[in-house]
Amino acid sequence: MYQPESKWALAHSLSRSPSRLVERSETDDPAADALCENGRHVRPDVPGVNRMLAQFRNMNNRHLVVTEIETGVAVVRIENPPVNALSDGVAEGLEEAIRRAEADRALRAIVIMGAGTTFVAGADIKQLEDLAWSRGPGAPNIHGLLEKIENCTKPVVMAIHGTALGGGLELAMAGHYRVAVRSARIGQPEVNLGIIPGAEGTQRLPRLAGVEKAVEMCVTGKLLAAADALEAGIVDAILEGDLRTDAIGYARQVSESGGPHRKTREQRALLRQASSMDDAMRTGVELARKLKRNQIAPLKALEAIRAAAAMPFEEGCARERELFNECVTSDQCRALIHGFFAERAVTKFPGLSNQTLPSPVEHVFVIGAGTMGRGIAMACSNAGLNVALRDSSRAALDAAMIAIRKDYDSSIQRGRLTPAVAAERMNKIRPQLDYQGIETTDVVIEAVFEDLELKRSVFRELDGTLKPGCILASNTSTLSIDELARQTERPDCVLGLHFFTPAHVMRLLEIVRGQATSSRALAIALTLAKRLSKVGVVVGNGPGFVGNRLMFPYMYEAQFLLEEGATPEQVDRALREFGMAMGIFQVEDMAGLDVAWRVRRQLRQFSAPGDRKPLVADKLCEMGRFGQKSGKGWYTYGEDGKPSSDPQVQELIGTLSREAAIPQHEFTDNQIVERTLYGLINEGARVLEEGFAARASDIDVIYVNGYGFPGWRGGPMFYADSVGLKRVVETITSFEHEFGTRWRVSPLLRQLAESGKNFRSFDQEHGT
Ligand code: CAA
Numbered sequence: 001m002y003q004p005e006s007k008w009a010l011a012h013s014l015s016r017s018p019s020r021l022v023e024r025s026e027t028d029d030p031a032a033d034a035l036c037e038n039g040r041h042v043r044p045d046v047p048g049v050n051r052m053l054a055q056f057r058n059m060n061n062r063h064l065v066v067t068e069i070e071t072g073v074a075v076v077r078i079e080n081p082p083v084n085a086l087s088d089g090v091a092e093g094l095e096e097a098i099r100r101a102e103a104d105r106a107l108r109a110i111v112i113m114g115a116g117t118t119f120v121a122g123a124d125i126k127q128l129e130d131l132a133w134s135r136g137p138g139a140p141n142i143h144g145l146l147e148k149i150e151n152c153t154k155p156v157v158m159a160i161h162g163t164a165l166g167g168g169l170e171l172a173m174a175g176h177y178r179v180a181v182r183s184a185r186i187g188q189p190e191v192n193l194g195i196i197p198g199a200e201g202t203q204r205l206p207r208l209a210g211v212e213k214a215v216e217m218c219v220t221g222k223l224l225a226a227a228d229a230l231e232a233g234i235v236d237a238i239l240e241g242d243l244r245t246d247a248i249g250y251a252r253q254v255s256e257s258g259g260p261h262r263k264t265r266e267q268r269a270l271l272r273q274a275s276s277m278d279d280a281m282r283t284g285v286e287l288a289r290k291l292k293r294n295q296i297a298p299l300k301a302l303e304a305i306r307a308a309a310a311m312p313f314e315e316g317c318a319r320e321r322e323l324f325n326e327c328v329t330s331d332q333c334r335a336l337i338h339g340f341f342a343e344r345a346v347t348k349f350p351g352l353s354n355q356t357l358p359s360p361v362e363h364v365f366v367i368g369a370g371t372m373g374r375g376i377a378m379a380c381s382n383a384g385l386n387v388a389l390r391d392s393s394r395a396a397l398d399a400a401m402i403a404i405r406k407d408y409d410s411s412i413q414r415g416r417l418t419p420a421v422a423a424e425r426m427n428k429i430r431p432q433l434d435y436q437g438i439e440t441t442d443v444v445i446e447a448v449f450e451d452l453e454l455k456r457s458v459f460r461e462l463d464g465t466l467k468p469g470c471i472l473a474s475n476t477s478t479l480s481i482d483e484l485a486r487q488t489e490r491p492d493c494v495l496g497l498h499f500f501t502p503a504h505v506m507r508l509l510e511i512v513r514g515q516a517t518s519s520r521a522l523a524i525a526l527t528l529a530k531r532l533s534k535v536g537v538v539v540g541n542g543p544g545f546v547g548n549r550l551m552f553p554y555m556y557e558a559q560f561l562l563e564e565g566a567t568p569e570q571v572d573r574a575l576r577e578f579g580m581a582m583g584i585f586q587v588e589d590m591a592g593l594d595v596a597w598r599v600r601r602q603l604r605q606f607s608a609p610g611d612r613k614p615l616v617a618d619k620l621c622e623m624g625r626f627g628q629k630s631g632k633g634w635y636t637y638g639e640d641g642k643p644s645s646d647p648q649v650q651e652l653i654g655t656l657s658r659e660a661a662i663p664q665h666e667f668t669d670n671q672i673v674e675r676t677l678y679g680l681i682n683e684g685a686r687v688l689e690e691g692f693a694a695r696a697s698d699i700d701v702i703y704v705n706g707y708g709f710p711g712w713r714g715g716p717m718f719y720a721d722s723v724g725l726k727r728v729v730e731t732i733t734s735f736e737h738e739f740g741t742r743w744r745v746s747p748l749l750r751q752l753a754e755s756g757k758n759f760r761s762f763d764q765e766h767g768t
Contacts, residue, residue, distance in 0.1 A: 065093030066115075067101065072108045072255075073248045074101035083121035084114040086167045091145045094171075098148050098156070109251035110156045112149075112175065113244065118162025119184070120171055125193065125340060132194075132334045142167065142199050143317065146174035155254045155261045159247035160184045160235070163223070169234075170199035173208060176261035179237045179250050180226040186234060187223035191297045193340060194333030194712060198324035202304035203316045207267040209234050211277060211305060215284040218301040220291055233270075265313045277309055294579050295712050297327050331722060335714030338760075339704055342697035342715070346537045347526055349694065361528050362386065365441040367458060369393075369400035369431070372475055373447035375503025378404055381428035382504060383532045388430045388437055397431045404429065407504075438465055443528060445497055447475040450598075455479060456487050463488040471524055473497040477548060478599055481514035481541045491516035495525055498545055500706050501591075508706030509534040514541050535705050540692035547702045548599075549687060550716070553679030553742070555596070558584045559614035560739075561675055563657045565664040568634045569645050574669035575676065581708030584676065585634035586643060588617075589627035593634075597621045612742065615656040620649070678732050681720045685746035688717075688762070695766070696759035717759040725753035 064087075068075045076097045078084045094112070101110045114120055123140055149156050149171075158164075158175035164186045172178050172186070180186070188197045188205065196202060197218060206214035209232040217224065229235040239246040254261065281302055288298035300323045307319040327333055364380045366373050369391035377400075380387040391397045408422040417425075430437075438444065444466060446458050455474060462472060472494050474484050485491035496512025509532070511525045522538055529536025539546040558571050572583020588596060597618060620633060627633030628641070635643030657664070667675075684699045693699050700715020713719045720728050729745055736743035752758060757765075 063093075064089045065097050067097045069107070070248050072106065073251050074104070074107050074110045075244065075248065076101070076110060076112045077115050078112070078120060079115040081116055083118050083163075084116070084168070085121055085124040086140065086142065086171070087124035087127065088140070091140070091142045095145045095148050098145075098152055102152055102154055107154065108255040109154050110152065111159050111244075111247045111251050112156060112171075113159040113247065114162065114168075116162075119158075119160045119164040120168030121163055122166025122168050122189075123198070125337060128193065128195070128328065128333075129337045129341070131328050132330075132337055134329060140167075140198075141321075142171070146171065146200060149174045150176075150263045150265060152176075155251060155259065157247055157251040157254065159239075159243050160186065160226075161243050163187070165223070166190050166197065166201070167199045170197060170201040170204065173201065173204040173234070173264050176263070177237075177250065177254055178235045179239050179243075179247050180229065180235045181243050182226050182238050182240065184226040184229075185223040186226070186229050187221065188218045188301075189221040189223065191219065191221040191292060191295070191301060192336060194295070194297050194330060194336040195327040196297055196301040196304055196320065196324050198321065198328070200317050200320065202301060202320045203308045203313060204264045205234070206271060206305055206308045207264050208232075208270070210270040211280045211309060212283070214305050214308075215280050215302065216287065218305060219284045219287045219298040271309045277306060281306060294710065296330060296332055300324075300327055332712040335712050335718055335722070338697065338714045338718050339700065339711050342695075342701050342718075343535055343705075345695065346535060346698055346701055347530070349522060349526065349538045359442075361442045361524065361531065363437075363441045363443075364388075364528075365390065365435075365438050365444045367391075367444065367446045367462075368448035368475075369396045370447065370449070371501060372499060372503055374400040374404055375501065375505075376445055376447055376475065376499055377429050378407065378425075378504035379499070379532050379534070381425045384428070385531070386428050386430070388432055388441070390432050390435060390438075392433065394433060397433065401429075401431050435462075435465060438462070439467055441466070441470060443471040443473060443524070445473045445475055450476060450478060452479050452483065455484055459484045459487040459494075463490060466490070469493065469520075471495065471521055473525070475499055478544065481512050481517070485514045485516055492518035493521050495521050496541070496545070497525060497528075498547075500547075506706060507533070507535050508547070508702060509536045510545050510547060510702065510706075511536045511538045512541050512545055513538055535701055537698050537702055538694065539698070539702075540690075542687075542690065542692045544599075546687055546693050546699060547706050549692075550680045550683045550699070550703070551707070553683050554676050555584060555588065556614055556742075557676045557679045559616055560612065561667060561672060562653050563615055563660070563662045564667075565657075566667050566672065567645070567650065570667070571672055571676070574667075574672040577669060578673050578677075579710030579713055581710075587708070589633035589635055589637075589643065592627050592629055593617060593621050594626045612740070615660060616649075616653055619652060619656065625649075674731055675735070677716060677719070678728060678735070679743070681716050681728060682732055682743070682746050682749060684717055684720075685749035685752075685759075688759075689746060689748035695763045697763055720749075721758040721760050725749065725758050729753040 064078065064080050066077045066079055076094065078090060080087055080090055098110065101107050127140060155177060156175040157177045157179060158172040160172060160178060160180040161184050163184065164172045166189060169186050169188060188201050190197050202214065202218060205217065213232050224232065226235060226238050230238055237250065239250070284302045288295065292298045304320040304323050307316045311319060363386045365388045366377045367390050369389050373389060377387045377389040389400060391400070405426060408417060408426055411417040412419055412422050444462060446455060448454055448458055455476065459472065466472065470493065472488060472490065474481065474496050475498065476496060477498055481494060481496045485494035488494060491514065494514055495517045496510065498510035498512060500506035500508050509529045511522065511529065513522060526536050543549060544552065561571055562568060568585040572585050575583045624630060625632040628637055631637050632646065634649060636646040637643055687693050687699065688696055696717040699717050703709035703715050704711045709715055729750055732743055732745050736745065752762060
């Protein structure tokens with residue numbers, strides 16, 4: 001039986017041993033190594049205790065902070081893989097290392113750096129997750145450490161490689177100097193987790209870089225390259241050689257200069273210089289509205305930055321802490337942290353853990369130079385891969401290369417690419433009419449017209465020419481991967497790579513696993529996704545895979561709402577207010593109504609006999625209203641490409657509804673959201689119970705990254721959890737009574753609701 005007292009006592013005793021930090025000295029004599037106490041306080045709450053137990057496992061036999069002495073300079077290295085997060089024990093270890101280095105008369109300066117591939121990627125997000133769900137001890141507070149560093153009588157140089165993010169940058173800004181390698185990147189990405197910088201970043205950053213820069217970084221969460229950080233005054237020097245050696249040299253130099261060594265907190269010049277705080281705040285609000293619509297944290301970050309200018313340092317820090325605490329327990333923070341871990345979980349497909357890592361993909365062969373093919377080719381060349389783009393038509397190839405060049409030119413004009421980089425990327429794409437080189441390629445991606453017979457013949461033709469083990473992928477969005485695999489002698493190497501348009505921009509990649517697809521092939525596809533900076537999610541080979549399958553009930557219910565009295569504008573506005581990037585009718589117009597028309601005919605199982613069928617969409621297509629491409633769809637599009645409502649569509653809807661005698665109603669925004677999204681959630685639960693998605697959180701990743709679902713709501717399944725599955729089931733049941741069998745509750749959804757569980761606990765229980 002659970003006994004809190006004994007667990008508390010156990011954790012307390014553990015807290016004294018595992019957190020000891022060993023400092024390695026020049027002698028490297030373990031007997032001479034001094035041990036220091038961590039002095040952590042542990043509260044007797046169970047999750048906190050559990051975390052302590054986990055930490056014990058983590059920290060056992062491992063030193064989180066290691067100090068080496070190099071002729072008068074202490075090199076303090078944080079060793080907390082994989083990203084040197086500021087987990088419990090790291091701040092304490094650093095504080096102790098600084099204390100000892102300061103006390104050692106033989107030492108003149110201190111360098112702080114990270115072990116492995118990075119400096120420090122911030123606070124430990126696992127700990128923040130506990131905090132967001134009100135588990136574990138309170139917010140980590142590294143104020144004492146930052147103060148100790150800044151007050152250190154010896155110069156402290158922060159040596160940055162990889163990334164210095166969130167708490168990592170905040171740590172760096174407390175140092176007297178910051179040096180970085182050219183490839184390093186820095187940032188305050190906390191808003192992406194629904195919080196604001198919580199370790200004085202909103203107070204030090206405007207002092208170093210000015211209010212405008214701080215606003216931009218804290219509101220957008222975007223990272224800066226080292227060169228930009230230098231220009232912004234956040235970094236003092238870029239070191240081109242070996243970071244450790246050069247940082248030590250830099251530290252010696254600054255110590256010889258005799259100081260005074262600048263404390264960031266004492267800088268106020270840039271705060272005063274801020275041409276107008278109100279202007280900076282207005283810019284920040286505008287940025288937040290554009291890039292982080294409906295999110296709380298960016299606005300709170302602005303408030304904290306305002307405090308930096310209005311208050312003395314200590315008071316500003318206290319204000320920042322209050323605002324941080326308001327954010328960290330918000331629904332938005334929970335949802336965004338869920339998204340962070342969900343995105344990392346997709347790379348761990350069950351059954352792949354023991355796989356040897358596949359050799360990296362270097363050469364890709366894309367077949368078909370239409371919109372998808374050229375987007376895929378660009379995604380590959382942007383990632384530094386060599387790519388052949390093959391089409392049987394010279395005209396299609398020429399058109400593709402012109403479109404690709406135009407895209408790169410526009411990136412140059414917008415300052416996103418230098419002409420040299422654009423030229424390099426262009427050169428990596430080799431247009432060709434034949435299959436030359438295909439026999440040595442690692443991955444072939446077929447992106448020909450969505451026609452089963454055509455694709456079958458491509459697969460048959462290619463199979464014999466490819467090297468053993470070459471992955472043969474189809475970019476189909478609707479056709480069966482097993483059917484294509486059957487055309488080959490290598491079904492284990494066949495899978496789907498479902499890119500989303502535009503393929504070089506959209507982050508989502510559905511990796512479709514056929515019956516025979518091997519783990520090796522999936523591992524290669526996941527590695528390729530990562531290389532292309534995409535989120536690859538493994539899904540099963542069912543109609544519409546996962547993303548599009550859930551779209552059917554969503555689109556259909558939206559259309560039924562029109563037939564029952566709503567307008568396209570009203571439905572779209574309600575969905576946008578909910579947080580969707582675009583309304584469903586805008587999305588359909590953008591994708592092309594003819595595309596969905598064709599898919600509807602191919603996937604008849606989504607409009608089973610007896611089920612209600614939408615009346616309007618087919619008619620629009622018959623009228624040649626294919627959406628944006630034809631200037632008319634659910635909306636009419638003017639010269640500027642902006643949608644406006646069209647009385648003809650309204651009339652058509654009215655006529656068809658009257659003919660079918662559909663009763664008319666008025667709808668609230670909430671009713672619109674429930675009718676559309678609950679259909680999608682119910683289908684998501686079916687996908688899960690049928691095994692087409694491995695986790696509920698995979699569905700969330702798909703919808704946030706490919707379908708414009710708001711990340712701050714966590715994705716559809718997480719959203720259902722936050723509404724409460726019991727309530728979701730009650731509402732769906734009432735829809736079933738009103739509208740019939742298409743609203744039958746998914747057995748899994750009902751079972752979870754009845755047992756008081758949710759999708760999150762489903763994922764946890766299934767160990768995925
Ligand atoms: N805390 C805990 N774990 C972290 C972490 C963090 N801050 N950052 C990354 N990780 C973990 C990931 O979960 C992943 O773990 P698994 O291998 O177990 O899945 C592992 O590190 C590697 O991460 P990625 O797969 O993302 O590796 P990558 O090389 O593609 O990217 C990265 C590395 C750029 C650091 C990226 O992980 C990232 O952006 N991390 C988040 C950084 C961040 O948001 N920092 C701010 C934290 S909040 C904060 O600091 C509050 C404050 O003000 C005090």
